[in-house]
Amino acid sequence: MKTRPALSPSGDNETTRQTVELLAAASAAAAEDGIWLDVIRKMDEVYNDLLQYEVSLEEKNAALEDSQQFISSVLTSMSDLLIVCNRAGLIESVNLALASLLGVDEQLLHGRPIFDLFADDDSRQNAGRLLVEQIGQSVADGEFLLKAANGGAIPVSLNCTPRYSGVGKLLGLVITGRPVGELKRAYQALRKAHEDLKTTKHQLIHSEKMASLGRLVAGVAHELNNPISFVYGNAIALKRYAERFGRYMSAIHGGATREECSALREELRIDRMLKDLPSLIDGTLEGAERTRDIVDALKRFSATDRDERQECDLHEIIERAVNWVQKGIANQFLVEIRFDGTLRTLGSSGQLQQVVMNLVQNAADATEGVPERSLEISGRALDGEAVIEFHDNGPGIPTANLGKLFEPFFSTKPVGRGTGLGLAISYGIVERHGGTLTVENHPSGGGLFRLSLPLATG
Known part of the structure; x- marks a missing residue:
């Protein structure tokens, strides 16, 4: 069995040291690579942010240029004068209208005191009081004199x-404004338009009156015919009586005997004529007065509006109007009038x-074709007002037309039978009298016009 040779302690330490150094070098290299990666990543993020910021900045610059161009075009096209100044009263901007009015280059006005624009000391003092002493407050329609390039003074009206x-x-x-002369011309044009409008309004009202009067000519002629015929018949009788009285008086003054005068008196019916004379004279006077009243009513109705404010009886007005309208209607049209006091x-x-008359005529037109045409007119006092209702037995008013009846020139009648102004003018007349005129459909059928007027007090 073989055995590994043993290492000495000094050899082990050296090996460990070398190993540690190699590991440290590897860690340092790895750490340095990670740092550079982080740096590169951060640089990419910053670069992307810079690109987005630059794009956003370019978009904002483009929008700012568009806004500036828009403001510049608006200021250039303005006909009113425009001055922008700072708190110290130095001009920061003006528009072309001001530069053209003064006859100077608008660039030359930038940075100059606003007081240099005024032509006299009074205007400068007023400007100092209004534009400096009261800074932070609005000033409306202040009149000043601006100095033109030729030295002249231009009156203007300024708002601050x-x-x-x-x-x-x-x-x-x-500061905005415009030349006073231009304002005066505008006011004059407005005044003239207002006068023309009033003249046209009076002409329309008078035209509608004449149209209504024309529709009633036949009825009025019939109304005049009765008293005139009565007066004419009485006048013929008086003429015949005058001839007989003449014969009788000639006989008396001609030396006729008492018996002859008595016989002639009996023949000529002198005593009967003497009894008839008072009634003939009274009847003639009554017919003449009736004719005079009708003519006066016609004159008052057709006269130009004078805005008379007199106390008048509504019952009497309604009776007269109904009488006139009924005389001009061929077919029977029954009108019943009921007043509570x-x-x-x-x-x-x-x-x-x-x-x-317009309301009664409107009811008459609305009931055409109804077998028994009728109109009920009722009047009562309610909360200090006279309330008069006109209820006809016609088919009623279509819902779509209820809101249009008082509009000028709106008419449901055939062409040639109406101007479309009657109800519109009536609405205006009632308003000028402090009243109201409304329309609706009655629950039992037919149309219902309600006229309300303030009651006369005292």
Whole structure:
């Protein structure tokens, strides 16, 4: 049996030392490789972050350029004047409209005090008081004089608004405005448009009045025919009586005897004529007065609106309007009027009559084709208002049309039978009288218009 030679202690130590050194060198090399890998990995991450940041920065720069271009184009196209200054009153930016108005290059205005823009001491003092002493507060429609390049003064109206940073710090002022002459022209154009609109409105109202009046000519002619015929018949009778009285008086003054005068008096029926004279005269006066009243009512109805505010009886207005409309309707149209007491309001009787006539005429048109056409008009006092309801027995109003009835030029009638303005104008008249006009379908059928007007007090 063979045996391994034994190692001496000194040999063992040397071998261990060498082994340790080799292991340490290997660990150091491995550690150095790991560090470099970490460094390379970190560099890759930083490089990727830099690339993403650069892409994001380029996107933001592009968006910023677009925003700046947009703001620049808006400022350039603005017709109003624009001045931006800092808290010290130095101009930071102006738009092309201001530079063109003053006749200077807008670049030359940057950095200059805003007070250099004003033409006189008063404007500079006012600007100092409004734009500096009251900085942080808004100023509306302040009138100033700006200095043009040729030395002239340009009156402008300026508005001042504080300018803040994102954290609420006051940065300066934003001033906008426009030449006063341009404002005056705009106001004049607006005033003229308003006057034209009022004129057109009055013309439409008057046109609708004339249209309503034209529809009632036949009925009014019939209404006038009765008293005129009565007056005409009485006048013929009075003329015949005058001839007989003339014969009798001639006989008396011609020397006729008492017996001859008595016989002639009996023949001419003088005593009977004397009894008839008072009734003939009274009837003639009544017919003339009736004719005068009808003509006056026609004149009031057709007269241009004068916004009269007089106390008037609604029952009397409704009766007159119903009478006129019924005279102009060929087929029978029964109207029943029921009032709980006297209802009086303040306003124009002619305008209110036009409203009632439009509502009655509308009911008459809505009931065409119904066997027994009728309209119920009821009036009562409720909470300080006169409430008058117009309920017809027609087929009712389609739901789709309920919200359109008071719109101008809306009409369900055939072409040539309506202007589409009657209800719209009536709605406006009622509003001007402080009342309301509504429409709905009655639960028992037919349409229901409700007119409410303030009651006259005192």
